[in-house]
Amino acid sequence: MTDATTRSAIVTGGSGGIGIACGEALVARGYDVVLTARNEERLRVAAQRIGARWVAADAAEPADMARVVDAVDSIDLLVHAAGVLGGTFVRKEKIEDFDAVIRANLRAAAVTTHAALPKMSVGSRLVYISSSAANAPMKGRTAYSASKAGLNAYALALSHEVARDGIQVSVLTPAPVETDMLENVTFEMVALQTKDVADALVYLDQLPAWVVVPEIAMHAMPEGPLAPATLVPEAFKRRPM
Numbered sequence: 001m002t003d004a005t006t007r008s009a010i011v012t013g014g015s016g017g018i019g020i021a022c023g024e025a026l027v028a029r030g031y032d033v034v035l036t037a038r039n040e041e042r043l044r045v046a047a048q049r050i051g052a053r054w055v056a057a058d059a060a061e062p063a064d065m066a067r068v069v070d071a072v073d074s075i076d077l078l079v080h081a082a083g084v085l086g087g088t089f090v091r092k093e094k095i096e097d098f099d100a101v102i103r104a105n106l107r108a109a110a111v112t113t114h115a116a117l118p119k120m121s122v123g124s125r126l127v128y129i130s131s132s133a134a135n136a137p138m139k140g141r142t143a144y145s146a147s148k149a150g151l152n153a154y155a156l157a158l159s160h161e162v163a164r165d166g167i168q169v170s171v172l173t174p175a176p177v178e179t180d181m182l183e184n185v186t187f188e189m190v191a192l193q194t195k196d197v198a199d200a201l202v203y204l205d206q207l208p209a210w211v212v213v214p215e216i217a218m219h220a221m222p223e224g225p226l227a228p229a230t231l232v233p234e235a236f237k238r239r240p241m
Contacts, residue, residue: 105147122166175219
């Protein structure tokens with residue numbers, strides 16, 4: 001049970017690395033956090049570890065997200081971190097696989113937003129976790145790139161709609177972040193950490209409500225003394241020599 005002064009946050013993708021890190025940062029800031037994701041067991045473990053509540057749901061299903069928002073009286077902050085890194089080269093990709101990526105990365109954002117907005121008011125904030133592929137599309141990841149570019153466009157258009165209601169919209173657009181999602185990537189890279197994304201979220205949350213930050217694009221230092229160690233995904237290690 002929370003009192004009237006406690007701020008409420010919903011984090012989709014709450015069983016994954018970025019979602020957990022964002023949820024943990026918000027719990028530390030005193031939020032009543034509700035994590036949501038499809039995998040109930042992973043979600044329960046994540047929520048218990050960080051001290052959050054949880055509701056298992058598919059972010060692309062309206063009935064599921066209606067159950068999630070029913071868990072709170074109001075929403076001060078929505079962090080939409082749900083998504084997949086999927087797809088392949090156009091010549092090899094099945095249309096149903098393309099549809100699955102668009103569903104997980106773009107439809108889910110629309111469904112989640114539609115469910116959340118009625119419980120948002122002056123000073124509320126929506127933050128969408130995107131990808132650098134939105135601004136620098138990747139070969140072999142056409143569906144993913146298109147879905148993330150669409151997410152950024154969706155957020156910008158939405159911001160023009162809800163500004164009159166005093167609701168903020170921001171996008172965090174990180175380059176690769178070291179999570180399980182990268183294990184199937186077939187090249188080496190330098191990567192951000194999930195805490196880096198969570199720290200950017202905290203930065204937004206600390207700003208006055210009237211300060212507009214449409215997008216924060218971020219990447220790891222590629223070289224020099226501050227560059228992180230090169231990440232070598234499992235798929236890269238297994239590639240034919």
